[in-house]
Amino acid sequence: MASKKHVTIWQVAEEAGVSIQTVSRVLNQRPDVSPETRQNILEIIERLGYQPNAVARGLASRRSRTLALITADFGDYFLNQVVNGAECVARAHDYIYMLGSTDCRPGNEPEYTRLLTERHVEGILFARAHGGAYESHLAKLVRSGIPLVSASFSLNTMPLTVIDVDNVEGGFNATQCLIEHGHSRIAMIKGPETFKSATDRLKGYLSALQAAGLSMDPALIVEGDWYYESGYTAMQTLLARRQPFTALFAQSDAMAIGAMRAMREASLRVPQDVSVVGYDDLPVAAFVDPPLTTIRQPMREVGETATQLLIQEIEEPGSIQTKEVLLRTEFIHRNSCTDNMNY
Amino acid sequence: MASKKHVTIWQVAEEAGVSIQTVSRVLNQRPDVSPETRQNILEIIERLGYQPNAVARGLASRRSRTLALITADFGDYFLNQVVNGAECVARAHDYIYMLGSTDCRPGNEPEYTRLLTERHVEGILFARAHGGAYESHLAKLVRSGIPLVSASFSLNTMPLTVIDVDNVEGGFNATQCLIEHGHSRIAMIKGPETFKSATDRLKGYLSALQAAGLSMDPALIVEGDWYYESGYTAMQTLLARRQPFTALFAQSDAMAIGAMRAMREASLRVPQDVSVVGYDDLPVAAFVDPPLTTIRQPMREVGETATQLLIQEIEEPGSIQTKEVLLRTEFIHRNSCTDNMNY
DNA sequence: GTGAAAGCGCTAACAT
DNA sequence: ATGTTAGCGCTTTCAC
Numbered sequence: 001m002a003s004k005k006h007v008t009i010w011q012v013a014e015e016a017g018v019s020i021q022t023v024s025r026v027l028n029q030r031p032d033v034s035p036e037t038r039q040n041i042l043e044i045i046e047r048l049g050y051q052p053n054a055v056a057r058g059l060a061s062r063r064s065r066t067l068a069l070i071t072a073d074f075g076d077y078f079l080n081q082v083v084n085g086a087e088c089v090a091r092a093h094d095y096i097y098m099l100g101s102t103d104c105r106p107g108n109e110p111e112y113t114r115l116l117t118e119r120h121v122e123g124i125l126f127a128r129a130h131g132g133a134y135e136s137h138l139a140k141l142v143r144s145g146i147p148l149v150s151a152s153f154s155l156n157t158m159p160l161t162v163i164d165v166d167n168v169e170g171g172f173n174a175t176q177c178l179i180e181h182g183h184s185r186i187a188m189i190k191g192p193e194t195f196k197s198a199t200d201r202l203k204g205y206l207s208a209l210q211a212a213g214l215s216m217d218p219a220l221i222v223e224g225d226w227y228y229e230s231g232y233t234a235m236q237t238l239l240a241r242r243q244p245f246t247a248l249f250a251q252s253d254a255m256a257i258g259a260m261r262a263m264r265e266a267s268l269r270v271p272q273d274v275s276v277v278g279y280d281d282l283p284v285a286a287f288v289d290p291p292l293t294t295i296r297q298p299m300r301e302v303g304e305t306a307t308q309l310l311i312q313e314i315e316e317p318g319s320i321q322t323k324e325v326l327l328r329t330e331f332i333h334r335n336s337c338t339d340n341m342n343y
Numbered sequence: 344m345a346s347k348k349h350v351t352i353w354q355v356a357e358e359a360g361v362s363i364q365t366v367s368r369v370l371n372q373r374p375d376v377s378p379e380t381r382q383n384i385l386e387i388i389e390r391l392g393y394q395p396n397a398v399a400r401g402l403a404s405r406r407s408r409t410l411a412l413i414t415a416d417f418g419d420y421f422l423n424q425v426v427n428g429a430e431c432v433a434r435a436h437d438y439i440y441m442l443g444s445t446d447c448r449p450g451n452e453p454e455y456t457r458l459l460t461e462r463h464v465e466g467i468l469f470a471r472a473h474g475g476a477y478e479s480h481l482a483k484l485v486r487s488g489i490p491l492v493s494a495s496f497s498l499n500t501m502p503l504t505v506i507d508v509d510n511v512e513g514g515f516n517a518t519q520c521l522i523e524h525g526h527s528r529i530a531m532i533k534g535p536e537t538f539k540s541a542t543d544r545l546k547g548y549l550s551a552l553q554a555a556g557l558s559m560d561p562a563l564i565v566e567g568d569w570y571y572e573s574g575y576t577a578m579q580t581l582l583a584r585r586q587p588f589t590a591l592f593a594q595s596d597a598m599a600i601g602a603m604r605a606m607r608e609a610s611l612r613v614p615q616d617v618s619v620v621g622y623d624d625l626p627v628a629a630f631v632d633p634p635l636t637t638i639r640q641p642m643r644e645v646g647e648t649a650t651q652l653l654i655q656e657i658e659e660p661g662s663i664q665t666k667e668v669l670l671r672t673e674f675i676h677r678n679s680c681t682d683n684m685n686y
Numbered sequence: 687g688t689g690a691a692a693g694c695g696c697t698a699a700c701a702t
Numbered sequence: 703a704t705g706t707t708a709g710c711g712c713t714t715t716c717a718c
Binding site: 053084260 | 349394395396397398399401402407409412423426427430431434439440441442443444454457458460461462463570571575597600601603604607625626627629630631632634
């Protein structure tokens, strides 16, 4: 049979010989319904295939059970994992995420606010990879009072609940490993200055050097944009500077892999000539030549925790005042770094 | 100031000294409003910062302007691109996508149907990578009459509007290239049998061989699951069979890269000993050693076209009866395949 | 061109 | 434990 009209709460009530109120109570798991009535109504609901209309419920209760996921680029591995985790937790709590990527149209900064207010989204997960530029807008959202949690993106101008990975620790461990292998001239390809994750990893790098009594050489640091190509050109820049180094810490696996290509083209061998540590543990990291030593981030967990907090804040407002959750990274040892043979 | 109560259509009407109908008419761009009234109302809307409540609109008009995106895994590169494209087109038409990944909980097949009916989604984009298992369920959705478009996923049991890439052509071109380089013993790592894309690429492979008067050797074909690891083990299997081959067509870049690692470990050089062609043109493809020759798929366009059709079907039902759109692939030449030096 | 009335399907606040 | 009365904020008739 073709798409039947939807069954409404009225029909259920009529069939059960009760008022729609009683049905509504059963639907909302209220205690004040007699067991028999409840049982009977449940059976009728089942038999009629009744599904409550979420739109009507939303209007009447002012609860849309809808979350927004603002993100910059679904092609980003980090974000994807976050989304996966977020989606799962949301579903488990019977919330659903609406998509709001900011990328597709330039200058649509205000557009997603419109989306959010119009659709009466109850909370926002801000999972942007990009920094800068949106700060004022985000701040406005924070001030508006709508629950908002950020996945690894902090604001300088405003307190914000952030779930992130301990990037300082990650940067420290990556560098530390290289130092333990006897390296003292350690180059770094960092992420963009606008990212807190990039500056944090830099901090980790710096403090590892310092702890080992090593000095840092600005000539050994180049900035990339996280992606392959930028790692490639960053390494070319580094090589052109002709400052000796025997190790590289790239703040993303993609940049590490890009850099490795540049080194190959310059006849530099990894790890014999240059040891490399990346960051992210991309699926491909284990399959490049040589398999990449890297820092794994629990990205899925970031999404899960963020959503958990978001829902908590929605259901008990005020419960999470600007928490900051830092998840730990994991060091993944592979073959791209080895003892310093050069000095 | 703290989060003000929302402005409603009533306040706009009152402020303008008209009835809410008139405001509603302006909102819905109806022609039957005098220019002055319209202008005046528009200004008041602007001044008051009025945003129509999409939930209320949805209830009254029975149009939610909401689409569902059913997908298996946001970590998949292919899907991500599709999502990006889909999202853009949806936004341009003022629709929004709800997320419905099927992965997070096992056996939640019926769960997303519930989600869809309850939320009164107007159309579904089915962008699953995985085949099999869900067919009966999907068929039920198709029969329910809700507009449904699939991104590269066909159903054997049921006609379905599908936007896909021409996998036969892609498989043909990949193989053809290898043949033109003088290869005749061409191994293939294919995707899972349950994927039409895998069997289509196989068809292309077969017909290229046939066109060249070459025979196919079943011992040269191994199945993987699209991912790196499976390419790695598939190549080990291939090598263990000790059947000579000088070229490899891997149905995904990931499997190609996995296979390349296995070859490295077996001291086989690419492309000198074995030429390789992949499929997908992952961002990493240009940066592995050697840079991978591959088939690029217009995935973003798949998402865009699918959403376009979906919206069209929603707005003019019956307009797209089970179309099948096939987008063309692009051959990307890099360094992983070269002339056959071996025979 | 504009307005009044009647819902959309449900929940909330009182009743009883 | 259950029913009644009001809406939620908007669109849809159908008047004028």
